[in-house]
Amino acid sequence: MKRAPAEAALYHGTVVHKRFTPVRHQLSYRVFSMLLPLEHIDEVCRRTRFLSHNRFNLVSFHDRDHGLRDGSSVAEFVAKTMRAGGVDTNTCDLLVLCYPRTLGYCFNPLTTYYAVSKAGDITAMLYEVSNTFGEHTHYLVTGGTTRNGTLEQGCAKAFHVSPFNEADGEYGFRVTTPGETICVGVSLRREDKAILNAYFSGSKTKLTSKALLSAVARQPLMTWKVIAGIHFEALRLWMKGLKLRRKPGFDGLTLHTTERFER
Numbered sequence: 101m102k103r104a105p106a107e108a109a110l111y112h113g114t115v116v117h118k119r120f121t122p123v124r125h126q127l128s129y130r131v132f133s134m135l136l137p138l139e140h141i142d143e144v145c146r147r148t149r150f151l152s153h154n155r156f157n158l159v160s161f162h163d164r165d166h167g168l169r170d171g172s173s174v175a176e177f178v179a180k181t182m183r184a185g186g187v188d189t190n191t192c193d194l195l196v197l198c199y200p201r202t203l204g205y206c207f208n209p210l211t212t213y214y215a216v217s218k219a220g221d222i223t224a225m226l227y228e229v230s231n232t233f234g235e236h237t238h239y240l241v242t243g244g245t246t247r248n249g250t251l252e253q254g255c256a257k258a259f260h261v262s263p264f265n266e267a268d269g270e271y272g273f274r275v276t277t278p279g280e281t282i283c284v285g286v287s288l289r290r291e292d293k294a295i296l297n298a299y300f301s302g303s304k305t306k307l308t309s310k311a312l313l314s315a316v317a318r319q320p321l322m323t324w325k326v327i328a329g330i331h332f333e334a335l336r337l338w339m340k341g342l343k344l345r346r347k348p349g350f351d352g353l354t355l356h357t358t359e360r361f362e363r
Contacts, residue, residue, distance in 0.1 A: 106137040106193040106216070108144045110315055111282050113302025117333070120294050123340045127333050131199065131322060132315050133302060135278050136161060138175040138194040138213070149309040150316070151200075159312055160201045166211055166228065168354075169236065178213050178226060185240045185357055187215050187224045195278060202316060202323045207232075209261075209330070212275065212284055220277055222251050227273065231261050232330060235350045240357045241273065250283070251275050255358040257288065263344045264337055269295065280304050 112132045119125040136144060141153050141161055150158040154171075164170065167177035174196070179189045192215040198208050213226035223242070230236040237259040244253035257269040265288065274285035285299035305311045319325070338344065 106140075106195055106278075108137060108140075108148075108307040109135045109278070110305045110307050110311055111135060111197070111278075111300075111302030112305060112315070113282075113300055115298070115300045117296065117298045119296040119337075123337065123342050125333075125337055125340065127329070129325065129329055130319070131300070131326070132319065133197050133282075133300065134159075134161070134200045134307065135195055135197050135282070138178055138196055141175070144307065148307060148312060150312045151307075151309075156204060158203065158316055161198075162201055162206070165201060165206045165208070166196070166198065181226060181238070181240055181355065182213075182215050182224055185224060185242050187242065189215065192217055192223055197278065197282070197284065199323050199326060203320070205323050205327075207323060207327045209326070210284070210286065214275075214278065216277060220279075221246075222275065222277055225251075225253060225273065225275060227271075229259055229261060231259070232327070233260075233347065233350075235260070236354065238355045239271070240355065243358075244273075249276060251277075255356060258356050260348055260350070262334075263347060264334070264342050265295065266290065266345065267348050274299070278304075 110132055115129050115131050117127045145151050145153045152160045154162050163172060163174045167174040178194055182189050195214040195216060198211040199206065208230055211228040214222055215224040217223050225241050227239040228236060239255050241253040241255055244251045253273040254271055257271050260267045269288050269290040272287040276283045281303055283299060283301045287297045288295040
C-alpha cells in the first residue's frame with residue numbers, strides 16, 4: 101500500500117553568505133524555495149494550476165534540471181542512490197528542496213534531497229551542488245549528529261564551485277527536518293580554518309495555486325536574480341582584491357558518498 105504523500109510547501113526566507121578569509125564579505129537575499137515529495141510530483145501539479153512537471157508553466161519542476169540532467173526521472177535517481185547508500189526507501193519519504201523553474205529559467209547552486217522516516221527523522225541527505233559552468237555533483241551523507249533538532253553532517257569537498265575557492269576542503273552541513281520552518285546551512289573549512297558559511301532559513305506556506313501566484317508576483321524573476329546575484333557578488337569580491345583561481349578539469353564524478361564526518 102502506498103504511503104500518503106508528504107505535504108508540498110513553499111518556504112519564504114533569506115539566503116545569507118558570510119566569507120571570512122582572505123577577505124571578509126557578506127550578502128543576503130530574499131528568496132523562496134519549493135519542497136516537493138518526489139514520488140508524488142505529478143499529483144501535486146494536478147491540483148496546483150500554475151505548477152507543471154516537465155512542461156512549461158509559470159512555475160515548473162523539470163527532471164532535466166536535477167539528478168542526472170538527462171531528463172530521466174529524478175525520483176528514480178534519488179531512490180536508487182539512497183538505496184545504494186543503505187537507506188530503506190520503503191519506509192521513508194523522499195523530498196526535494198529547490199528553487200523551481202520560473203518563467204522558463206532555473207539554476208540551483210544547491211538542491212537538497214531528504215530521506216525522512218515516518219517518525220520525522222532525517223535518515224540520509226543527498227546534496228546536489230552545481231556551478232555556473234554547467235557542471236554538478238552529488239554528496240550522499242547517511243550519518244551525522246543531531247543537536248537541538250538540527251542534523252550536523254559533513255564530507256570532503258571534491259568539486260569546483262567558485263573561482264575564488266580551491267576545489268578541496270571540508271564541508272559541514274546543518275539541516276532541519278522540513279516543518280513549519282526550515283534551515284539548510286553549509287560551511288567550508290580548509291586546514292581547520294573557516295572559509296565561509298552559507299545558509300537558508302525560511303517559513304512554510306502550503307503549496308496552493310494562490311500561494312504560488314503570490315510568490316511569483318512578489319519575486320517574478322527570482323531564479324534570474326539567483327544567477328545574477330552570483331555574478332554580481334563575484335564582481336564585488338574581485339574588486340576587494342580576491343584573486344581568481346584557475347578552474348580545474350571536471351573528472352565527471354557525479355556521486356560522492358560518506359557515512360560520517362570527523363571535525
